[in-house]
Amino acid sequence: MISELLQLLVSGVSSGCVYGLVALGFVLIYKATEGINFAQGDFMMFGAFIIVWLVNVNFLGISLFLAIPICLGLMALITFGFEKLILQHAVGEPQIVIVILTIATGFILRFFAGVIWGYEPLSLESPFVGDYLHLGGVVLSVAEIGVIILTLVLTLLLYVFFSYTKTGIALMAISQNQLAAYYVGIPVKKLQSLTWLLAGFVAGFAGILFASKGAVDPSVGLIGIKAFAAAVIGGFGSLPGALLGGLIIGIIEPFSARFIGSGYSHLMPYVILLIILILKPNGIISQVKSKKV
16 A cells, blocks of 8 residues: 555656646746746647657657757757747737737647647657566556656755846846836846746756656646646745646546546646635745735
8 A cells, every 4th residue: 555655646747847847937028028828838849859859760860968968958949939920029918919929829839730740649759668676565657756756856946046047136126126126237138038948948857857757748738737836726826836836737647547536637737726716815935925026
């Protein structure tokens, strides 16, 4: 029983890491621009397809370790280009325009992913797929453990970036008060564009992690809905909250499937969301009240 619980926990945490990273993209964009990018899950899906396209032998067949930086760079450029070529034309428009643009972009990304790579699930040909660690009576997937470790590494790097670099501190200043940041000479527009680039990098990273542990198809982009719920649960506007919300959803899914019923695994995250919104409307780690834009 204990070994089964541990396996469920590891599986849930690894899924929660992916949800949390996508939620992190939501929060990054929200903090920098006051907008919500509902295409973040679809950018993650596109990143997952790109890493499969780069690595699998029936596509380009290059080394995984060479493909990873290429994938991350491409995803950063895609989101950066999206902000420059499309969203900047909506500057000054009501926020609903941004919402509609990003939702439409999600549909477009899913369409092109299906046209380019097809609608059948594709699996990443990773050297770690199918490898397991046997710890006593516990069998743990190497891919899932890798997802957890790499998420911890990225989280640490982001913490260092936002806490100890001039650019990161400037981004945090923008997230608190854009007008004040502008008056003290911080290049708000330039850093907002940088935030989109960073969100694309994180989406690509999440896509790589997702592809390493599961099959990819265009509908994977709908994970963005769960990630949005994770961001709200953790506290929309809080970077640690986004990761916490992702972990909560990731863990609740396998446990509810095991102990309540498989059909409930997709329902329980939204039950948790409803409970959090009733008890703590601003999320578990609320930073919304501190925003003055």
